[in-house]
Amino acid sequence: GRGKSVSVGIAAVGLALALGRGANIIVTAPEPENVQSLFRFAKKALERLGLNPEAAGEGELITELRSEAVSLCYYPPAEGYKGSADLYVIDEAAGIHVPILHKYLSKPRVVYSSTVHGYEGAGRGFSVKFLKKAREKREFTELHMNEPIRYAPGDPIERWLFDVLLLDAEPVELTEEDYELIKRKEVYLEKPDLDDWFENDRPELRHFVGIYILAHYRNRPSDVALLADAPHHEARVLRLKNGKIVTAVQIAREGSIPKGVIEKMAKGYKPRGNIIPDMMVKHHILKEFARLKGYRIVRIATHPDAMDMGLGSKALELLEKEARERGLDWIGSGFGASEELVRFWIRNGFAVVHLSPARNPVSGEFTAIVLKPISERARKLIRRANDEFRIRFTEWLGDTHRELEPGIARWLFETPFGEAVDYPVYLTEIQKKRLDAFTGKVLTYDTVLDAVKPIAKLYFLDGWMKPYLDERQIRLLIYRVLQAHSWEETAKLIERTGTFTMIELRDVIRGLWYYYKRLL
Incomplete structure (x- = not known):
């Protein structure tokens, strides 16, 4: 909100004109909404220069600006790098999947613009994972905007906004003593009292949200609101013995759907807040699964300074124990399928039951859904769904998923059940x-x-x-x-x-x- 996109919009027009008439600019960001101020001010700049720009778009949104001297066009992140342009502008870059940011690095002129800390996305993903690699690949200039254009420095409303929306949330600092506790897995899973966290502004809330902000998630203020308000969403934290939060988990309770609703689901009705049962009814024709109940893991993230130390797997193990004690049937999750993430879920005993037919336009990843049975009833149904997925996946790879990375496909075939699929293969x-x-x-x-x-x-x-x-x-x-x-x-x-x-x-x-x- 300081005027970063506005500056880029004006500067892009200036650079395009310096390059010569007829320059073409490709603009990308997680959503077209993110670049409206960029387009509005690029339009103002062109009008001020007497270049009579024409705007086009969908409804109120501008996605294209054309004039005789320069044109700007919006593309989704996973599409923009495929087009040819004189300049590529990536706005809200921290909200875009790191491998996609790398695709633009080979372009001759490219501008990345982003908040490195705040709701727009993975501050750590952008500033550590991406910028570090980018510096190895090519030279570039870094500009930091400290003084806001839109309001005075130290504006009380900006401070209030950061406070209310937890935009300045940070994970707790870890000491050598903490790492020793992590190595020995001296941790416990706890269901925090969210009402207490929110009403009394507990520091734990900032530590919890701070883990997500510095993990690989795109964050929005509505994510915190969902945690506070949605009746079927709950939080779990993995704490060290000294109380420090090292893993944050958000879960949604799903299933236990009445028979009448299940019949409607089979005909296309989509019940709110039941993503996994809905997929099992529609794609696997397993109506009985919707009667079962389980936890869908909405988000799971570990403290950025304690990654790859087994904390995520430990959190899953303890969550499964809790689910078993509560008489639940399954635990599942949906996520963007990278090789690292698919391997994480498979190694923790989860079975793949579905893969989206199209890539997410922002992350460029296909969404995988995984399930782990707890009850015997769920085991039979999940085993059947996993078998069916593997059968159809052998065919999908030649068509729907022909462009899926083979390193990911190889892990999607893995199964925790250990037995061959009963599927007749015939040769003359x-x-x-x-x-x-x-x-x-x-x-x-x-x-x-x-x-x-x-x-x-x-x-x-x-x-x-x-x-x-x-x-x-x-x-x-x-x-x-x-x-x-x-x-x-x-x-x-x-x-x-x-x-x-x-x-x-x-x-x-x-x-x-x-x-x-x-x-x-």
Whole structure:
């Protein structure tokens, strides 16, 4: 609110004119709403220069400005870098997923503009993860805006706003003694009294919210309001023995839906606050799941100075224990599927049951939904949903998820249940003979892929007793066979020559065919 976007809007027009007439500017931010002041003041600048800009957009929102000398156009973050422009402006950069910010780094002229601390997003993600890497890749100028344009320094309303919306929340500082407690896992899970936190302005509330602000989440003031007001949302904290909060968890109670509502859900009705039961009814046709009750983990984040020390897994373990004691059936979560996050949930015994068909326009990630059964009834249903997901995923990879990173796909196939999916794979006698001819170097891959694909499917639908393949071989199988990428693209992925890639794939298929031949 200090005038950062306004400054960038005016400056972008100035730079574009300095570059010469007909300059093209691509503007991006998490949402079109974020760049309205940028567009309004760019328009004013063009009008002041007598360049008669024309604005276009949706409703009240401006998403395009055109004049004879310069044009500005808004694109979602995951799309902007694909277009060609003379200048790229990324506003509210801390609210955008770090890998997407990197995509713009190769552009000749790029401006990143952001609050590094506040509701717009991951201050730590932007200033530590992104800027640190950016400095290694190229040189750039950093400008810090300390004096506000819109109001006087030290304005009491700004101070009040930061206080009320917890924009200045910070996690508690950790000492050497605290790290010793963390190493020994001397922690406990607690359900805090939120009424007490909010009504008495407890420092714990700031420590709790501060963990989210410095984690990888995009934060909005409404997130804190949801925690304060939503009747089915609750908080859990992992505290050290000395009371310091090191992990923040927000959960929503879901399920226990009446029969009449479940019938309406099957026909398209979406009940509020029941994201996981709704997905299980619509995508897995498991109406009985909606009767069960569970916890959906809305957010889980660890103190930024205590990452990768097992605290997230410990919080999940203790939350599961609580859910069991309360007679719940399941615990689940939905999140943007990165390799690191999928691995975290899988290693904690969760099963993947769904993957969104499209990438999130801001983060560029597909959303995965995972579940862990607690009751026996839930176990049967979640196992069935996990089996079904793995079957459909072998096909989705060739179409809906053809551009999904193979390193992520490889983890989405993993299962905590350990058994093979009961799914018939059929090969004709001629296909079997052609596979023999392929592994014996008589036929080429391109003439036998109809017989190779079922073998690859068998591998990914198998249980823990499947043949061993190393990471490169697994990615090769996903990328070339299931996603049908070219030899050239595949060779680039595994950083080998085209010939080596062909030989390696033949060797992988030979091993799998030798193993699965007896089953078929």
